[in-house]
Amino acid sequence: MPGKTKKELILEIFNEEGFNELSDDEIRLINERLVAIHGRGGAASPAYIANILIAAGKRVRYHDYLTSSPEPDQYAEDFAGLLKFDTLAAAESSIRTLDRLYRRFQPMEMKRESPAAASLPSEAACAPA
Numbered sequence: 001m002p003g004k005t006k007k008e009l010i011l012e013i014f015n016e017e018g019f020n021e022l023s024d025d026e027i028r029l030i031n032e033r034l035v036a037i038h039g040r041g042g043a044a045s046p047a048y049i050a051n052i053l054i055a056a057g058k059r060v061r062y063h064d065y066l067t068s069s070p071e072p073d074q075y076a077e078d079f080a081g082l083l084k085f086d087t088l089a090a091a092e093s094s095i096r097t098l099d100r101l102y103r104r105f106q107p108m109e110m111k112r113e114s115p116a117a118a119s120l121p122s123e124a125a126c127a128p129a
Contacts, residue, residue, distance in 0.1 A: 006044055009034060010052045021059035022050060 004012070013033045019026050027046045034042040050062045082097055084090040 006034065006038075006042070006048075007052050009037065010044065010049055011056055014053060014058065019058075021061050022053050023061040027062060 010030055013030050014022070014026070017026070017029065024046075027049050030049055031043045034044060036042075046062060050060050054060050078101055082101075083094050085094065
């Protein structure tokens, strides 16, 4: 029986170690185990390991330009299919929805900003009287 493929070993190591997600520490450990099995040439790139686990449906907290899919954006569902410009009415509706979502998310963004930024005057305060 032939030996296991690198892909099979990566999945096996991930499961044997009881990892819930993949990050830099898990990548390092997986590579240490691959090297122990195959020698120095057995190491895999972080992107390769991440892509194997993404394809297997595992939670991956590693992303670079070579990984196929970063974690889904937490706001993606709110904006999916939002922009429609088939008609003037559809375009106006899209703009109103964007404005509503902007106003909904704006307070959340202000909480993440520095206290100095939060103390800046609002647009309404700057508008001419």
